[in-house]
Amino acid sequence: MYFATEAGINVGVVTVIWSVNPLLMALADRIIYGTKLKYYHYIGLLAITICTVIIALAGAGKTAVPAVEVIGIQKKLCPAWIPVLFGLVTPCMFTTNGMFTKKVLSPEVGFDASNISFSAYFLVNILVLCAAIPYWINVSFDQYLFWLGGVGAIINTLGLVSIQNALKLGPAGPVSAIAATSCILLVIIEAAKHAKMVSTGELIGLIFGVYGAMILVIPEKFEVCFPCFAKIESAESKEEDQELNAKLNDQN
Numbered sequence: 001m002y003f004a005t006e007a008g009i010n011v012g013v014v015t016v017i018w019s020v021n022p023l024l025m026a027l028a029d030r031i032i033y034g035t036k037l038k039y040y041h042y043i044g045l046l047a048i049t050i051c052t053v054i055i056a057l058a059g060a061g062k063t064a065v066p067a068v069e070v071i072g073i074q075k076k077l078c079p080a081w082i083p084v085l086f087g088l089v090t091p092c093m094f095t096t097n098g099m100f101t102k103k104v105l106s107p108e109v110g111f112d113a114s115n116i117s118f119s120a121y122f123l124v125n126i127l128v129l130c131a132a133i134p135y136w137i138n139v140s141f142d143q144y145l146f147w148l149g150g151v152g153a154i155i156n157t158l159g160l161v162s163i164q165n166a167l168k169l170g171p172a173g174p175v176s177a178i179a180a181t182s183c184i185l186l187v188i189i190e191a192a193k194h195a196k197m198v199s200t201g202e203l204i205g206l207i208f209g210v211y212g213a214m215i216l217v218i219p220e221k222f223e224v225c226f227p228c229f230a231k232i233e234s235a236e237s238k239e240e241d242q243e244l245n246a247k248l249n250d251q252n
Helices: 002-007 011-018 021-033 039-060 081-104 113-138 143-169 172-180 182-193 200-217 219-225 227-251
Strands: 068-070 073-075
Touching (some): 011 081, 081 143, 172 200
Protein backbone atom coordinates (compact mmCIF):
# COMPACT_ATOMS: atom_id res chain seq x y z
CA MET A 1 0.00 0.00 0.00
CA TYR A 2 2.91 2.35 0.69
CA PHE A 3 4.27 1.95 -2.85
CA ALA A 4 0.78 2.39 -4.32
CA THR A 5 0.44 5.70 -2.49
CA GLU A 6 3.91 6.81 -3.59
CA ALA A 7 3.17 5.91 -7.21
CA GLY A 8 -0.14 7.76 -7.20
CA ILE A 9 -2.20 4.59 -7.73
CA ASN A 10 -5.42 3.97 -5.85
CA VAL A 11 -4.69 1.61 -2.97
CA GLY A 12 -8.08 0.02 -3.59
CA VAL A 13 -6.99 -1.19 -7.02
CA VAL A 14 -3.97 -3.02 -5.58
CA THR A 15 -6.13 -4.44 -2.78
CA VAL A 16 -8.53 -5.86 -5.36
CA ILE A 17 -5.61 -7.80 -6.85
CA TRP A 18 -4.81 -9.16 -3.38
CA SER A 19 -8.41 -10.30 -2.92
CA VAL A 20 -7.88 -13.28 -5.24
CA ASN A 21 -5.69 -14.87 -2.57
CA PRO A 22 -8.44 -17.08 -1.01
CA LEU A 23 -9.41 -18.41 -4.45
CA LEU A 24 -5.77 -19.00 -5.36
CA MET A 25 -5.20 -20.77 -2.03
CA ALA A 26 -8.23 -23.02 -2.57
CA LEU A 27 -7.07 -23.89 -6.10
CA ALA A 28 -3.54 -24.72 -4.95
CA ASP A 29 -4.88 -26.82 -2.06
CA ARG A 30 -7.07 -28.75 -4.49
CA ILE A 31 -4.27 -29.35 -7.02
CA ILE A 32 -1.48 -30.18 -4.55
CA TYR A 33 -3.31 -31.98 -1.73
CA GLY A 34 -6.59 -32.95 -3.41
CA THR A 35 -8.66 -31.19 -0.75
CA LYS A 36 -12.34 -31.14 -1.67
CA LEU A 37 -14.56 -28.27 -0.63
CA LYS A 38 -18.16 -28.45 0.56
CA TYR A 39 -20.87 -26.30 -1.01
CA TYR A 40 -20.68 -23.77 1.85
CA HIS A 41 -16.93 -23.40 1.32
CA TYR A 42 -17.57 -22.23 -2.24
CA ILE A 43 -20.34 -19.86 -1.14
CA GLY A 44 -18.21 -18.43 1.67
CA LEU A 45 -15.15 -18.05 -0.54
CA LEU A 46 -17.12 -16.22 -3.21
CA ALA A 47 -18.96 -13.98 -0.73
CA ILE A 48 -15.79 -12.92 1.10
CA THR A 49 -13.93 -12.30 -2.17
CA ILE A 50 -16.80 -10.09 -3.35
CA CYS A 51 -16.72 -8.34 0.05
CA THR A 52 -13.01 -7.55 -0.29
CA VAL A 53 -13.38 -6.29 -3.86
CA ILE A 54 -16.37 -4.06 -3.06
CA ILE A 55 -14.78 -2.54 0.05
CA ALA A 56 -11.54 -1.92 -1.84
CA LEU A 57 -13.37 -0.23 -4.72
CA ALA A 58 -15.54 1.77 -2.29
CA GLY A 59 -12.41 3.13 -0.66
CA ALA A 60 -10.61 3.73 -3.94
CA GLY A 61 -12.43 6.98 -4.58
CA LYS A 62 -11.36 8.33 -1.20
CA THR A 63 -7.67 7.77 -1.90
CA ALA A 64 -5.82 10.92 -2.68
CA VAL A 65 -3.24 10.78 -5.45
CA PRO A 66 -0.08 12.11 -3.88
CA ALA A 67 2.60 13.75 -5.93
CA VAL A 68 5.56 16.02 -5.51
CA GLU A 69 5.07 19.35 -7.20
CA VAL A 70 8.22 20.62 -8.85
CA ILE A 71 7.86 24.05 -10.50
CA GLY A 72 4.19 23.47 -11.24
CA ILE A 73 4.76 19.94 -12.61
CA GLN A 74 3.40 16.94 -10.72
CA LYS A 75 5.89 14.12 -10.45
CA LYS A 76 5.20 10.61 -9.11
CA LEU A 77 7.56 9.35 -6.46
CA CYS A 78 7.98 5.80 -7.86
CA PRO A 79 7.03 3.89 -11.05
CA ALA A 80 3.50 2.48 -11.23
CA TRP A 81 4.70 -1.04 -12.04
CA ILE A 82 6.21 -1.48 -8.56
CA PRO A 83 2.92 -1.55 -6.56
CA VAL A 84 1.24 -3.58 -9.31
CA LEU A 85 4.05 -6.14 -9.14
CA PHE A 86 3.70 -6.31 -5.35
CA GLY A 87 -0.05 -6.79 -5.78
CA LEU A 88 0.53 -9.74 -8.12
CA VAL A 89 3.38 -11.36 -6.19
CA THR A 90 1.85 -11.04 -2.69
CA PRO A 91 -1.03 -13.56 -3.22
CA CYS A 92 1.43 -16.01 -4.78
CA MET A 93 3.75 -15.70 -1.77
CA PHE A 94 0.84 -16.14 0.66
CA THR A 95 -0.29 -19.22 -1.24
CA THR A 96 3.23 -20.67 -1.28
CA ASN A 97 3.54 -20.06 2.47
CA GLY A 98 0.17 -21.71 3.11
CA MET A 99 0.99 -24.81 1.05
CA PHE A 100 4.44 -25.15 2.64
CA THR A 101 2.93 -24.75 6.10
CA LYS A 102 0.33 -27.42 5.36
CA LYS A 103 3.09 -29.78 4.22
CA VAL A 104 5.36 -29.39 7.26
CA LEU A 105 2.36 -29.71 9.61
CA SER A 106 1.16 -32.92 7.96
CA PRO A 107 1.49 -36.23 9.88
CA GLU A 108 4.26 -37.32 7.47
CA VAL A 109 6.52 -34.44 8.58
CA GLY A 110 5.04 -33.88 12.01
CA PHE A 111 6.00 -30.31 12.95
CA ASP A 112 3.95 -28.63 15.68
CA ALA A 113 1.97 -25.65 14.35
CA SER A 114 2.57 -23.34 17.33
CA ASN A 115 6.28 -24.13 17.62
CA ILE A 116 7.07 -23.58 13.95
CA SER A 117 4.97 -20.39 13.83
CA PHE A 118 6.45 -18.72 16.89
CA SER A 119 9.98 -19.80 15.91
CA ALA A 120 9.65 -18.39 12.39
CA TYR A 121 8.18 -15.06 13.55
CA PHE A 122 10.78 -14.74 16.30
CA LEU A 123 13.60 -15.20 13.77
CA VAL A 124 12.02 -12.70 11.35
CA ASN A 125 11.60 -10.11 14.11
CA ILE A 126 15.25 -10.48 15.11
CA LEU A 127 16.29 -9.77 11.51
CA VAL A 128 13.95 -6.77 11.35
CA LEU A 129 15.37 -5.39 14.61
CA CYS A 130 18.90 -5.68 13.23
CA ALA A 131 17.91 -3.20 10.54
CA ALA A 132 15.49 -1.14 12.66
CA ILE A 133 17.80 -0.31 15.60
CA PRO A 134 20.42 1.48 13.45
CA TYR A 135 17.58 3.33 11.73
CA TRP A 136 16.09 4.46 15.05
CA ILE A 137 19.43 5.96 16.04
CA ASN A 138 19.27 8.37 13.08
CA VAL A 139 15.61 9.42 13.44
CA SER A 140 13.50 10.83 16.24
CA PHE A 141 12.05 8.01 18.33
CA ASP A 142 8.29 8.12 18.94
CA GLN A 143 7.46 6.14 22.08
CA TYR A 144 3.70 6.20 21.38
CA LEU A 145 4.12 4.64 17.95
CA PHE A 146 6.59 2.13 19.40
CA TRP A 147 4.12 0.82 21.99
CA LEU A 148 1.21 0.97 19.54
CA GLY A 149 3.22 -1.05 17.03
CA GLY A 150 4.29 -3.47 19.76
CA VAL A 151 0.71 -4.22 20.81
CA GLY A 152 -0.33 -4.54 17.16
CA ALA A 153 2.55 -6.93 16.49
CA ILE A 154 1.50 -9.18 19.40
CA ILE A 155 -2.11 -9.32 18.15
CA ASN A 156 -0.90 -9.93 14.59
CA THR A 157 1.39 -12.77 15.69
CA LEU A 158 -1.38 -14.49 17.64
CA GLY A 159 -3.61 -14.21 14.59
CA LEU A 160 -0.95 -15.66 12.29
CA VAL A 161 -0.36 -18.58 14.66
CA SER A 162 -4.11 -19.25 14.70
CA ILE A 163 -4.11 -19.29 10.89
CA GLN A 164 -1.27 -21.82 10.88
CA ASN A 165 -3.21 -24.08 13.24
CA ALA A 166 -6.31 -23.73 11.07
CA LEU A 167 -4.30 -24.70 7.96
CA LYS A 168 -3.34 -27.91 9.73
CA LEU A 169 -6.95 -28.83 10.49
CA GLY A 170 -8.97 -27.60 7.50
CA PRO A 171 -8.98 -26.58 3.83
CA ALA A 172 -6.66 -23.68 3.01
CA GLY A 173 -9.05 -21.62 0.87
CA PRO A 174 -11.72 -20.97 3.53
CA VAL A 175 -9.02 -20.32 6.13
CA SER A 176 -7.54 -17.62 3.91
CA ALA A 177 -11.03 -16.23 3.22
CA ILE A 178 -11.86 -15.87 6.92
CA ALA A 179 -8.52 -14.12 7.47
CA ALA A 180 -9.45 -11.71 4.65
CA THR A 181 -12.51 -10.56 6.62
CA SER A 182 -10.16 -8.34 8.60
CA CYS A 183 -11.19 -5.65 6.11
CA ILE A 184 -14.64 -5.69 7.74
CA LEU A 185 -13.20 -4.74 11.12
CA LEU A 186 -11.02 -2.10 9.47
CA VAL A 187 -14.07 -0.46 7.86
CA ILE A 188 -15.92 -0.40 11.19
CA ILE A 189 -12.91 1.05 13.05
CA GLU A 190 -12.38 3.74 10.42
CA ALA A 191 -16.06 4.70 10.51
CA ALA A 192 -15.98 4.96 14.31
CA LYS A 193 -12.69 6.87 14.33
CA HIS A 194 -13.94 9.52 11.91
CA ALA A 195 -17.51 9.45 13.28
CA LYS A 196 -18.89 8.85 9.78
CA MET A 197 -21.40 6.39 8.41
CA VAL A 198 -20.05 3.74 6.06
CA SER A 199 -20.74 4.31 2.38
CA THR A 200 -23.28 2.28 0.42
CA GLY A 201 -20.51 0.25 -1.22
CA GLU A 202 -18.86 -0.49 2.12
CA LEU A 203 -22.22 -1.52 3.61
CA ILE A 204 -22.85 -3.95 0.75
CA GLY A 205 -19.33 -5.32 1.20
CA LEU A 206 -19.91 -5.77 4.94
CA ILE A 207 -23.09 -7.75 4.27
CA PHE A 208 -21.28 -10.07 1.85
CA GLY A 209 -18.34 -10.47 4.25
CA VAL A 210 -20.42 -11.25 7.33
CA TYR A 211 -22.56 -13.68 5.34
CA GLY A 212 -19.51 -15.45 3.90
CA ALA A 213 -17.80 -15.72 7.29
CA MET A 214 -20.92 -17.05 9.01
CA ILE A 215 -21.67 -19.70 6.41
CA LEU A 216 -18.07 -20.94 6.69
CA VAL A 217 -18.20 -21.11 10.49
CA ILE A 218 -21.80 -22.27 11.15
CA PRO A 219 -23.09 -23.90 7.94
CA GLU A 220 -25.53 -26.11 9.86
CA LYS A 221 -27.54 -23.02 10.90
CA PHE A 222 -27.98 -22.05 7.27
CA GLU A 223 -29.17 -25.57 6.46
CA VAL A 224 -31.96 -25.13 9.02
CA CYS A 225 -32.97 -21.74 7.58
CA PHE A 226 -32.58 -22.79 3.94
CA PRO A 227 -33.54 -26.48 3.36
CA CYS A 228 -32.09 -26.35 -0.16
CA PHE A 229 -28.60 -26.22 1.42
CA ALA A 230 -29.32 -29.44 3.32
CA LYS A 231 -30.20 -31.15 0.03
CA ILE A 232 -26.86 -30.08 -1.45
CA GLU A 233 -25.08 -31.42 1.63
CA SER A 234 -26.90 -34.77 1.37
CA ALA A 235 -25.93 -35.09 -2.29
CA GLU A 236 -22.28 -34.35 -1.48
CA SER A 237 -22.26 -36.85 1.39
CA LYS A 238 -23.76 -39.51 -0.87
CA GLU A 239 -21.09 -38.86 -3.50
CA GLU A 240 -18.33 -39.08 -0.87
CA ASP A 241 -19.73 -42.39 0.41
CA GLN A 242 -19.73 -43.76 -3.13
CA GLU A 243 -16.11 -42.73 -3.63
CA LEU A 244 -15.13 -44.30 -0.29
CA ASN A 245 -16.90 -47.55 -1.15
CA ALA A 246 -15.18 -47.60 -4.55
CA LYS A 247 -11.78 -47.24 -2.89
CA LEU A 248 -12.55 -50.02 -0.41
CA ASN A 249 -13.67 -52.29 -3.26
CA ASP A 250 -10.43 -51.56 -5.15
CA GLN A 251 -8.39 -52.46 -2.07
CA ASN A 252 -10.29 -55.73 -1.64
